[in-house]
Amino acid sequence: MDDRDRVLTRIRGSLGRTETPSREAARADLAARLDDTPPRPQWEATRVERFTERLEAAAGSWASVAEREALPSMIAAWLGEAGEHPLGMAPHPLLTGLDWSPLTTPQTDLDNARHWHTAITVAYAGIAETGSIVLPSGPSRPTTPNFLPDRHIVVLSVGDIVDYMESVWDRLLADGPLPRTVNVITGPSRTADVEQTLQLGAHGPRQLHVLLLQD
Known part of the structure; x- marks a missing residue:
């Protein structure tokens, strides 16, 4: 043998x-x-309640938005003076064509994304189990804004929240060929490598804010 x-x-x-x-x-x-x-895992809360609870546990924040047209004013209110700094957004149909007058008009040139203080993107899905957002790469969801700016604002339709990770892959496979990259993000970037002290913004945004768009 x-x-x-x-x-x-x-x-x-x-x-x-x-x-x-x-x-x-x-x-x-x-x-x-x-x-x-x-x-x-099982829970008694609604899918949205579970998502927001887990998002907050991961140091993320959120707000409810009644309609698409209210996004610029909600984002301006959350950013405050930070809205005057370079602001960029993904070229997603949900964001383009809005009246951005409450803010400096967001940039869409990804070559300048390294200078953005805040990026606005649109999630493909949210995962209630973990409070995660799912951002597959593609023309309307480029990967760069997910990681370079200090603040990341993500628009998520409540109808796109699923219970578990497996449901996301079922949806992606049903939509056709898988994208080149699927980013699953849970809260702001963090590390505890230095003396086991938690530091936010170690490898990406220091803040993650999710705007839950009501369907």
Whole structure:
């Protein structure tokens, strides 16, 4: 018996098997296990309540917005004087064409994104289980604004909040070919590498603010 056989024999023993299953049996066993519903956290709150609770626990903030046209004024109110600094946004149809007069008109030239203090993007989905937002890459959701500015404002339609991560992948696969990148963001950037002291903004935005757009 060579080393490979010894390793495989030990693995089979730990799985309670005495012999190598056939390819067909192995596939059937795998299919049966994949069909099982994995254990998942349960909660009594609504999907939106669970999302906002977990978002706050991750040091994010949020506000409810009744209609799309109110986004510029809501963003201006949250930013205050910071709204005078360079502001940029993703070229998403939900953001373009709005009256941005309460603010300095947001830039859309991604070559200048490294100079933006605040970026506004639109989420593909939110995950209630973890309070995460999902931002797949694409023409209307470029990746750069998600990570370079100090403040990240994300518009999320409440109808796009799902319970679990698995639901997001089901939606993405149903929409067609997967995008090149799928960013799942939970709260502001942070690290505790230095003396176990939490620091925000270590590798990305210091603030994450989600605007929940009512459908």
